Amino acid sequence: MIIRVDKCSTFGIKKALTKSTQYLPKLLINKQLIPKINIGEAFQYLGKYFSFNMPDEHHKSELISLVEELMADIDSKPIHPKNKILLYTVDIFCQDYPGILQFLAYRKRGSPKTLIPKSTVNYIRKWLDIPISGTLSIVFLTRNKFGLSICPPSVKFIQCQTVLRKALKTSPNEAINDLWKATSNSKYIQYDVYNSTKRVLKDFCSGQEGKLHTQLTCQGSFFINITKFSLSQLTKIWSACQSNLPKNIFNFTVRYINNSLPTRQKLARWGLSPTSDCSRCLAPETPLHVVAGCQSYLERFTWRHDSVLNFLAISLQTVSGSHLYVDLPGYKSPSIITGDNYRPDFLLSTSTGTLYIVELTVGFESNLQKNVERKQSKYKELIREQNEHFNSVKFVNLSISSLGVFSKECCTLIEMLNDFGFQKQHQNYCIRRMTTIAIRTTYYIFCCRNKEWMNPELLTV
Numbered sequence: 001m002i003i004r005v006d007k008c009s010t011f012g013i014k015k016a017l018t019k020s021t022q023y024l025p026k027l028l029i030n031k032q033l034i035p036k037i038n039i040g041e042a043f044q045y046l047g048k049y050f051s052f053n054m055p056d057e058h059h060k061s062e063l064i065s066l067v068e069e070l071m072a073d074i075d076s077k078p079i080h081p082k083n084k085i086l087l088y089t090v091d092i093f094c095q096d097y098p099g100i101l102q103f104l105a106y107r108k109r110g111s112p113k114t115l116i117p118k119s120t121v122n123y124i125r126k127w128l129d130i131p132i133s134g135t136l137s138i139v140f141l142t143r144n145k146f147g148l149s150i151c152p153p154s155v156k157f158i159q160c161q162t163v164l165r166k167a168l169k170t171s172p173n174e175a176i177n178d179l180w181k182a183t184s185n186s187k188y189i190q191y192d193v194y195n196s197t198k199r200v201l202k203d204f205c206s207g208q209e210g211k212l213h214t215q216l217t218c219q220g221s222f223f224i225n226i227t228k229f230s231l232s233q234l235t236k237i238w239s240a241c242q243s244n245l246p247k248n249i250f251n252f253t254v255r256y257i258n259n260s261l262p263t264r265q266k267l268a269r270w271g272l273s274p275t276s277d278c279s280r281c282l283a284p285e286t287p288l289h290v291v292a293g294c295q296s297y298l299e300r301f302t303w304r305h306d307s308v309l310n311f312l313a314i315s316l317q318t319v320s321g322s323h324l325y326v327d328l329p330g331y332k333s334p335s336i337i338t339g340d341n342y343r344p345d346f347l348l349s350t351s352t353g354t355l356y357i358v359e360l361t362v363g364f365e366s367n368l369q370k371n372v373e374r375k376q377s378k379y380k381e382l383i384r385e386q387n388e389h390f391n392s393v394k395f396v397n398l399s400i401s402s403l404g405v406f407s408k409e410c411c412t413l414i415e416m417l418n419d420f421g422f423q424k425q426h427q428n429y430c431i432r433r434m435t436t437i438a439i440r441t442t443y444y445i446f447c448c449r450n451k452e453w454m455n456p457e458l459l460t461v
């Protein structure tokens, strides 16, 4: 066997009195001196660096440059932000990263946050157009909570540490168990508290939710409203609609939920607008004001409302043996049945003598429930009146938000579609379309703020 002495190295530690010190050993093979590792320097073995002080610097810099390289690579790709996030999740966490993290996790003192390059989070902000002042709490949440299920590296780090600690603890090798025991008393080992990686993620998400509830007033109240009053069985459909949107509208929805849209109120705060007021009515220009509040934008909101209504009317036109009355041009007017006192959006009388009264409201998220209650009391009398003429009267109180989130009360729509024999798939198709129309029209309304309104045709998707 030929030994390549130049490929070998020696590293020496000796005990001098009570202290250990590094020294330079003199070892010869075939009269050749084996290269020495100098005092304070490290050697690499099986991908890990070893030195006298065992600092984390080498791993840290290796980790940082690896992550930087990957993030810059993903960033340069001309793809949809949702795919960048997907690449980030797959690339970063499936390459060498976890191995390095695990090693660090075993040794690292202090917070994992100090180890993770900050640029990771900055890239996520960049892809989603979230300004530096905007919180990422919501995008870190899972998709069934209107988030994007983005896992920050610090959470992955804790998960790695949890896996590693558990492997030591449950190893069939007793010596390894002893190693776990010996190190578990150390104040540096922080993550013996978690039993599973799922728990780590769950704790992180509930922490973000807690933050929304207690610290972030504006985003918090928005978030509470949509999670509390929305029909949770439809959140999955909403999330699917969101991810099918083109980049600009996708990012618009993220910033909308995040409360970081560039309204005048925000721009003024960032020093980018001389005024924080709406150009039409001089009220503060907030997201609510632009997409659902301003009294001089009413025809825009009606356009959105009618676009959604129009889709529903087209979908229900085919219900056999029924008569349709819609408060839109081209249809018979609902006042034929209800008189002029009430003008619900939509009436459908069936061959079995049932009258469906459908009232659609598209409003800001914080009014999701209020709109339900308002319409309930408004149409109470009409429902009572019509009960005298029909075998039964069903009120479909359809309150959806500007971003197409359906309120709990929208279960009455699902019931109606069931009554008409719509299959589950067809029902989901209708919900998807209505959500998409709401999002796209709201986006358009937002883009036209402080500009002329050109009375576009009803939006169909």
Ligand SMILES: [Zn+2]
Pocket: 278, 279, 280, 281, 282, 283, 289, 294, 295, 296
């Ligand atoms: Zn206004």
